[in-house]
Amino acid sequence: MGWLWSWAAIFPLNNLGHYVHWHWFLVSRSNLIVIILMVLTFLTALFLPFPGRSSRKENK
Amino acid sequence: MSTTEIDRQWTTRLRKRAAGKLPPEKLLPDTQPTYVASWIYVFGVATLSSLIVVIATGCILALRGPFWWHGSQYGHFINSMHLWSVELFFFCMVVHLWGKFFMAAWRGGRSLTWMTGVVTFLASIGAGFTGYVSQTNFDSQWISTQAKDGINSGGVGAFFNPLDLGQMLMWHIVLLPLAAVVLTGLHVLMVRVKGVVPPFEESAEVAQ
Amino acid sequence: MSNKKFRPDVDAPVYKGGYSPYDIIKEGTIAIIVIGVLTVLLSMFFGSPDDPAVTIKTWSNAAPVDFATTAASELDGSSTTGGYGAPYNHASSGPFIGPFHVAQSVGVRIPINTVKDFVVSPLKSLPNQPVLDQNLTTWSNASTSTQASWVASFTKAEPSMKFTGGHVVTSATNAGPVPVMIDSLTQMARTGALDQALVTGAGFYTTDFTKPLLFISDGSYLATLADKQHLTGDQWGMMNETGSYPGQAWLWLYSFWYQIPPFNTSGNADLLILGIMAILSLALLFLPFIPGLRSIPRRTKVYRIIWREHYRNHV
Numbered sequence: 001m002g003w004l005w006s007w008a009a010i011f012p013l014n015n016l017g018h019y020v021h022w023h024w025f026l027v028s029r030s031n032l033i034v035i036i037l038m039v040l041t042f043l044t045a046l047f048l049p050f051p052g053r054s055s056r057k058e059n060k
Numbered sequence: 061m062s063t064t065e066i067d068r069q070w071t072t073r074l075r076k077r078a079a080g081k082l083p084p085e086k087l088l089p090d091t092q093p094t095y096v097a098s099w100i101y102v103f104g105v106a107t108l109s110s111l112i113v114v115i116a117t118g119c120i121l122a123l124r125g126p127f128w129w130h131g132s133q134y135g136h137f138i139n140s141m142h143l144w145s146v147e148l149f150f151f152c153m154v155v156h157l158w159g160k161f162f163m164a165a166w167r168g169g170r171s172l173t174w175m176t177g178v179v180t181f182l183a184s185i186g187a188g189f190t191g192y193v194s195q196t197n198f199d200s201q202w203i204s205t206q207a208k209d210g211i212n213s214g215g216v217g218a219f220f221n222p223l224d225l226g227q228m229l230m231w232h233i234v235l236l237p238l239a240a241v242v243l244t245g246l247h248v249l250m251v252r253v254k255g256v257v258p259p260f261e262e263s264a265e266v267a268q
Numbered sequence: 269m270s271n272k273k274f275r276p277d278v279d280a281p282v283y284k285g286g287y288s289p290y291d292i293i294k295e296g297t298i299a300i301i302v303i304g305v306l307t308v309l310l311s312m313f314f315g316s317p318d319d320p321a322v323t324i325k326t327w328s329n330a331a332p333v334d335f336a337t338t339a340a341s342e343l344d345g346s347s348t349t350g351g352y353g354a355p356y357n358h359a360s361s362g363p364f365i366g367p368f369h370v371a372q373s374v375g376v377r378i379p380i381n382t383v384k385d386f387v388v389s390p391l392k393s394l395p396n397q398p399v400l401d402q403n404l405t406t407w408s409n410a411s412t413s414t415q416a417s418w419v420a421s422f423t424k425a426e427p428s429m430k431f432t433g434g435h436v437v438t439s440a441t442n443a444g445p446v447p448v449m450i451d452s453l454t455q456m457a458r459t460g461a462l463d464q465a466l467v468t469g470a471g472f473y474t475t476d477f478t479k480p481l482l483f484i485s486d487g488s489y490l491a492t493l494a495d496k497q498h499l500t501g502d503q504w505g506m507m508n509e510t511g512s513y514p515g516q517a518w519l520w521l522y523s524f525w526y527q528i529p530p531f532n533t534s535g536n537a538d539l540l541i542l543g544i545m546a547i548l549s550l551a552l553l554f555l556p557f558i559p560g561l562r563s564i565p566r567r568t569k570v571y572r573i574i575w576r577e578h579y580r581n582h583v
Contacts, residue, residue: 009140009315013512019498024527026504030514034151038517042155045099046573052288053577056094059286060581092290093283095578105295109303117307130318139318140311147310148303150518163574164565166556168280178553188516198319199510202494205485206501213363213538215370218355218377223482226475258283259575260276260566 082253089252095259103156104251110149111244115237117142126196126229146188153181165257173250180243187240190232193222204228277563278556285582317510324466324480327489328457332431338487339453340426342382343446344419347486349382356380356482363539370539378478386483390465391452400452403445410444418444501526521548 018029027035066072120138121129129135157177166174193204204222211217221227274281328335341347345359353360354371355378362371391397391404407415425440436451456462466479484490491500499505506523509515522545531537555561565571572579 009311010313012315014317014510015512016496017498017508017512026498026527028498028508028512028515030509030512031507031517034147034514034517035520038151038154041151042100042158045103045155045159046570048099050097050099050577052097056097056286056288056577057581059094059288088292089290090292091287094286094288094581095283095575096290097577098574100574102295102299105299106303109296109299110307112300113303113307136316136318137311140314140316141307143316144310144314145303145307147514148306150516154518159574161555162565162568162570164277164562164571166562167278170280171556174556175553178549178555182549185518195318197321198493199317201321201481201484202490202499205481205490206499206505210538210542212352212355212371213536214542215354215374217371218374221378221476221478223478224476229475258280259578260571261281 082249087249087252093256093258096256100155100159101256103152103159106152107149107156108244108248110145110152111240113145114142114149115241117145118233118237122233126194126225130196142191146191149184150188153184157181163257164260167257168254170250170254170257173247173254176243176247176250180240180247183236183239183243187232187236189222190228190236194225194229194232196225200225277559277566285578314513317513319510322484322490322493323460324457324463324484325460327484327487328454328462331487331489332436332454332458333429334487334489335457336429336431336436336450336454337423337426338483339387339450340419340422340446341486342386342483343449344416344423345382346423347382349380349386349482349486357382363536365536365539365543380479380482385479386466387449387453390456390462391449393465394452394456394461397452400448403448406445407449414444418442418446422446422450502532521545 013030020027020029020032117138121135121142124132124135129139160174160177189203189207193200193207208217208222211220211222220231324335338347342350345351349356351359353362354374354376357376357380361369364370388404388407391400394400410418422438422440422443425438425443428439430437431454434455436447436454438447438450440447453462456465463480466483467474467477494500494505495503497510498508499510504520504523504527506519506526507515507517522541525531525541525544526537531541534540551558551561
């Protein structure tokens with residue numbers, strides 16, 4: 001399995017981060033991406049149809 | 061021994077109480093209410109799965125000691141897995157928290173389920189913090205020397221010293237994982253006992 | 269049957285609807301596999317950071333003048349650690365809320381004397397140093413006020429201090445044994461011997477790095493490195509990680525308070541913010557019992573999206 005960790009990391013994030021600065025609000029690009037992903041994931045989870053609809057209608 | 065005597069034993073009473081509260085078909089159900097029909101419901105099990113990966117990778121790191129990963133490619137990869145599973149853990153836990161909040165999942169006698177969830181969240185932050193200061197690199201140095209001010213201000217620093225690697229590491233690999241596992245276990249068992257919270261109804265009803 | 273009034277934010281209706289098949293073990297297995305694969309992929313693509321630790325050796329070699337000025341501040345107790353207060357010493361009463369000096373009331377439980385622990389004791393451990401030993405004797409025989417005036421003279425000349433020919437060179441006069449002590453400590457630091465002396469002071473086995481960490485954080489080298497990485501308090505540093513790695517986004521609210529008045533200029537910020545976060549955490553914990561807050565889900569009606577199929581089937 002040596003090939004697995006000799007690859008890591010393909011895109012190492014060791015270079016200095018980019019920051020979004022607006023008045024006193026300062027957030028790293030990476031953290032902003034994570035927060036946006038969280039919100040998008042939450043919204044997707046709310047709206048995406050869940051499989052098994054017909055089975056549940058039968059069992060209602 | 062008479063039957064009454066056996067019934068009065070602590071073991072018998074505990075077993076009957078536990079089996080009554082959580083019979084096998086409730087512990088490992090094969091049906092669920094039809095209202096459990098949203099992707100938001102997967103984030104609880106996703107958080108639990110992330111915790112399992114965190115602990116598994118933590119165990120591998122523990123096999124070779126706290127400095128191993130600095131000099132080994134394999135160790136560094138396991139460290140990366142430990143870090144990313146922690147990121148996934150918090151990611152899934154926050155989405156799970158948002159979902160449970162908007163469902164008002166504490167309703168119907170489930171307030172203890174909510175509370176164990178919050179305590180697990182807070183304990184996880186503690187586990188993450190002790191992990192960061194156990195990395196034995198620049199990040200640990202910076203985080204510990206900064207965090208000490210907040211912790212010292214509350215008087216806690218006298219007993220919980222972020223600059224003491226030995227103490228921080230032991231909290232991280234023994235005490236806090238134990239707390240996280242016990243709290244998560246209680247949380248999950250409570251969901252099984254009480255069931256998933258039913259939807260709101262528009263009209264007022266007498267609670268039975 | 270109870271005639272208790274139904275409280276929609278507290279009570280749940282009795283479910284009289286149907287059930288559908290559910291494979292809990294399969295769900296758990298799939299979840300572990302998905303999370304496991306995601307973890308491996310993220311690790312393969314991005315790895316994890318490992319910026320090497322700063323040692324007193326690396327610090328004193330990279331910034332010898334900063335080291336020397338920090339060492340001098342340890343000698344007169346004017347360093348951050350020297351003037352910290354509990355749990356390290358009695359130099360300050362520390363942060364407070366009203367009449368409550370919380371840390372001070374708990375007391376000094378991790379005693380640090382910066383003069384002895386960071387300067388004099390390490391220097392005394394050096395063998396075969398007749399000139400240094402003589403200066404150390406001069407130092408220990410002098411009164412506290414004489415010692416203070418020596419350090420003050422040394423500190424006054426700091427703007428013109430240089431590191432030349434492997435030595436700390438100062439134009440200070442009437443500084444007594446201080447220039448020799450500080451130069452010797454800088455030599456000791458540059459060899460790595462001071463790192464060891466500060467850690468093994470308590471015995472052979474130790475995992476407690478309190479002393480070297482406090483000494484390093486008293487200087488500006490560590491903070492300069494942290495500032496470059498946006499890790500300092502006024503840069504929302506608590507949320508950030510070295511490099512471009514995502515950090516601890518869940519600490520956004522803890523970090524937020526340090527950015528705004530009055531906390532961003534207050535010496536009591538740590539205790540005040542700790543208090544605020546404790547109150548907010550308790551509010552989150554006891555949310556089911558807080559009227560108003562616990563009715564937000566019902567009023568915002570986000571649940572109608574989650575349970576839309578249920579409402580459609582049971583209308």
